[in-house]
Amino acid sequence: MIRNLLVAFSIYTLATSALAAPDNHSSLIHGIAMHGEVKYPADFQRFDYTSAQAVKGGTLRRGLQGTFDSLNPFIAKGSSGDKLSLLYDTLTVQSGDEAFSQYGLLAEHIEIPEDRSWVIFHLHKTAKFHDGEAVKASDVVFTFNLLMEQGAPFYRSYYGGVSTVEALSPHQVKFTFKDGVNRELALIIGQLPVLPEHYWSSRDFSASSLEFPLGSGPYQIQSADAGRSIVYQRVKDYWAEDLPVNRGINNFDTIQIDYYKDGVVVLEALKAGRFDFRWENISKQWATSYTGPAFDQGLLQKSMIEHDNPSGMQCFLINLRKDKFKDSRVRQALNYAFDYEWSNKNLFYGLYARTNSFFANSELASSGIPEGRELEILEEFRGSVPDSVFTQTYTNPISDGSGNNRGNLRKAAKLLKEAGWVVKDNQLVNAKTGQPFTIEMIIYAPSSERIVNPYAKALKRLGIVMTVKNVEISQYINRMRSFDYDMVTGGMGQSLSPGNEQMEYWHSSSADKQGSRNYAGIQNKAIDKLVELVIAAPSREELVYRTRALDRVLLHNHYVVPQFHSGAHRIAYWDKFGQPDIAPKYDSGYSMGLMTWWVDPDKEKQLNNAKQSIKQ
Template identity: 45%
Template sequence: LDPRAKWHDGKPITTDDVIWSFQVLKANSPMYSRYFENVTDAVAVSDREVEFHFDQKGNRELPKILGDLVVLPKHWWEGTDATGKKRDITRPTQDPPLGSAAYKIASFKPGSEIIWQRVPDYWAAKLPVKIGRENFDRQRFSYFLDDNAAWQAFTKGGLHDIRPENSSRRWNTAYNFPAVQAGDVIKQEFKTASPEPMQAFMLNTRRPLFGDRLVRAALTYPLDFEAMNRTLFFGSNTRTSSYFQGTELASSGLPQGKELEILEPYRDKLPPEVFTQEFKLPVYDSPQAERKYLKTAVDLFAKAGWVIKGGKMVNAKTGEPFKFEILGWNDTDQVLSSPYIANLRKIGVDATLRLIDQTQYINRLNNFDFDVTISQLGQSDSPGNEQRDFWSSKSADTPGSRNYAGIKNPVVDALVDRVIFATDRDDLVAATHALDRVLLWNYYVVPQHHRSVVWMAYWNKFGIPEKQPTYSGVDQNSWWIDADKEKALAAKYKSGN
C-alpha cells in the first residue's frame, strides 16, 4: 500500500481494509467469487503488505487480478448512516459511499442525475499514471430513459456535451443540425486496436428448445448480415467470427500443432467438424444465397427432429411449434432483431421481440429469464480467470454471471482451466484457439458484428491530446475544458455550453 493512500474522510487506507474487502467481495459478489476461486485467504505481513494464499500453482493472471482488487473502507461500511442505522454492504443504499479516488459524489437525484466533484487534495494526483488525466473539476451525468430524448439534448447543447454514437443510421444521416454545420459540434472517429467483443444473439441452452446443437446451428443460417450491413449499417460493420476477434487468439483454419494436442484427448466428445472443417459463417453474397442458407437451416432442423407443416416449423413427434422470444430493452435491439425474425419466419420459426424497461431487463438477464437476448462479451489480449464467468458449468447456475448461454460442457470447463493455467504465451494462444474453436462449433450464440472504430461527437469546447490509447480508442479522462472555446460557445448559443 502507498503510505499516502487515504479515504476522502482523511483516514488512511490500511491492510485491514484490503483484507476485509477481499473477504466481503469473495462472499457476496458472483464475479469476484469466480475470480478468487483459487484464493484461500489473505493475511497482513506488515503495515503496508498483504499476502494472498492460493490453493493451486500456475494461475499466472491471478496475482494481477488481486492487484486490481477494489478496496472498500471497512470503517465506513461497518459504521452507521445519518439515521443511526448500521450499513449493510449487501443492500442498496442512497448514502453516497466513501471513496478514495479523484472524484467524489457532490450530489445526486435518484433516477435523474449524479454530480461528481474533483477532490482537491487527491492523494494520487501526482503519480505518473495520473498526470494529464482527470482534468474536469465537475462532471454531471444525466439519466435519460429514452435515447431520442438524449439525442435531442445533445443537439441543443448545455446538458449533454460528449456523445459516443452507436447508431450507424444516426452517424451517417442525423449529424447535419446547425451546430455541426457551423463546426461547433465535432464528429470524430477514434481507431481501436483492441480485441473486438462478441456481440450476438445469446441462445439460452437452459431452455430445452436450444439444447440440441443442430438446432443452434440451424438458427445461425437465417441471419443475413450482408443485407443488414448494406441497408441498415451503411457498410460500416464487419461480421464477427471469433470470440477473440481481432487478435492472435482467434482460431482459424484447422487445428494443428499444440492446439491439436490440446484438443485430441477430447475428440470423441467434440463435434467432428472441429477437426475437419474451418468454421465459417454464412455469407449472403448473391441473390441465390438466401435460398441456399435457408434450405441448410431447414435440413439441420430436420436432422434434429423438426419439420415444416402448414408453413410452421414443428416437432415431428409432438407437433409443438418452434417458438421463442428475443428479449431486449432499446430501439437498437429492434433494429438488430427485425431482419433476423423476418428470415426465421420464412422457414416457419415463430420468433418475436419483446422490449422491456432497462431495470426489468437487467433483473431478467441476471436470473437468465429469457429465451434469446442480445449481448456483448468483451475479451482482452490476455484471457484468464474471467473465462470461468463466461463459460463454466458452475457459472451457468450462478445468478449474475455472464454465462448467458448457460453452457455446461465438461470439455469447455477443461479448456477454460487450460487457458487459466497456461505456462507461457505460446501455450496461452494455443489453449485459447482450442477454446474458441469448441465454442464456435457448438453454436451457443448467433454472432453479429463489430466495428473497429469508436464514433464520438462532442461540442467544440475541449482540448484533446493528439494521441489517444489504441486499446480503448479514446480516453475522455485525458480531455480538458478549453476556456476560450467554452466562453465562445456560451455566448453564441446562450446556454451552458
C-alpha cells in the first residue's frame, strides 16, 4: 500500500458496527482494516489526532524547490503541481494512527464478503462535485477505466488485480477481483480518487494541461501560475465537511504553494516570512542555517519530530538495463567505494544513520541470519538467490570516517577484477572488449553535488570515470520515466503495509514498462515470487516474515548503493498555528498531520506585531 506517497498493514474485520448481513455472507460496514480490527467504531465523532478546538480560516503558505507545468497528476506527462490531491475525494480515507485501516468518505458503507473476492461501495447520496453534479457509481467506473487506459503506468500495476467494475445502481459500485489471494485489494480500491465523467468525457485526459480540473474534494484551485505558484481555496459548501473522517481537518481557507529554483533561496524566503512552514531534508542547512532573530525570539519554531514510518531506501540507484551493471560483484564494488562514515561526519553533521534495509526504521527490516518462519520461506528459493542470504548478515561497508577508505577500495578493486574489469592507463576497462567503465550520474538539485562529487572522486581511484550532470527537473523526470540514466540519487518510499506497490518497485513485469518505479530494472523470478507472497500475506505476522525475506534477497543482490535515513522529521514554522495534542503516528507531517493544524487568530496577531518589531 502506498501512503503519499505511506503506513502499515493491519486483517480485515467484520467491524462490530456491521449494519447488515446479507445472505451471501457479506457485511455492510463503515471501515475496513487489512489485519486485525479497525480502531474507530461506527459512531466515532473524529480521529483522535484532530482537535475540537480547530477553527476554519486563515492561510497556510508553503515554499518548495522545483517547478510544475501541469495540473493533471494522473498521467506520465509533465510535472504536476503539488497537493492536487486536495481537489479529489476518494472512496475511503485512511486513518493516520492505524497501520492500514480505511473509513468511508465518498462511500457511506462498504460491503465485502469474508474471502474478499469483491467489494461494493455504497456512495453517499449527498456527495457532489464542485459544480453541484452528484457523484455517481458511473463516475467511479469511468475513473477506474480512465486511469487503467490513459493514466500513468503505475495504475495498471496497482489496480491490476481487478477483474471487473460495474455500477449496480446510481449509488452502488462493485469491484470483482481476479483469482488469487490479495486481501489488500479492497483497501487499495478505496484509495481511488473519483473523477467527474461529465467533465472529462469532452477533454483529452492524456494531455498535460493547466486547465483547472473539477473535483469533489475540500479544496479547489483559485489560481495557478506555471512554475511559480498554486493557490487552493477551501470549498465553503464542501459536501463532506462534517463527516467524522473530516472533522478537525482541512482548516485553512487558503493554501498557497510558491515554487523556487534554489534551495538556499527557499530557506531565506522562510526567514523573510514569505511562507509559513518548511520540511527540511538537507542536514547541512538544518545544522547551520536555521538561525537568526526570528528563531532567537521563538517566532520561528524549529522542531524534530520522531516518527514510526519506515524510511524506505534512499540510495544511488543502479540501472541494471546497462550491461556494465549486470554483474552483482560490480554493484557491490560500487557500494564499497561510497564512504558513508566520512560523509555523515563531514557533510551531514552526524544527523543520519546508514540504511541497511529497504524497510529501515520498522519491524519489517531484516537482520541477522534468517531463522524460523523467515528461513522456511527462503528455503523455497535456495539455489536461485545468493548463498549469502542464508549464511551472512547483510551489512554495508564501514570506514573509519577519516577519508582514507583504502581498505574498502581494495575490496572494490578485487570484486571488479573478478567481474572482468582491469585497469589500463589509470582507466578501468572491460578485459574482453576494452570498453572503459564510465558512469553518468544525473541530478536536478545542486545540493546533491556535495554528496555525489566525493563519491565520483572515490570511483576515479578505481579507474571509473563518473560524470555528474545537473539537469532541469522536467528533463530529470522524463529521463527517469524512460530509464535514460546510468545512476541517479533516488529512493523507494515504503509504508508499514507493503503490498501492490511492490510490483512496481521490483517485479519483472514492471522492469521494461516506461514510467514504472522499477528504476533499477530488476528481473528476478525469485523476487517476483517473494513480491507475490508479500501481497498475499494472510496475517500481519506472516506479512512481516515475508517482507523480511524479500528485503534480505534484495539486499544480497546489491541492486543499489544504500545511503542514509533519519527517524525524525525536521520542520520549521512561524508560530501562528494551533495544533492537536496528539500527532498522527503514521503521518509524515506534510499531509494529514499538517492539515489538522489551524491558524490561531490570537497567535497570528501577536506574530504580526512581533514581526514589525523585528523590522524596526
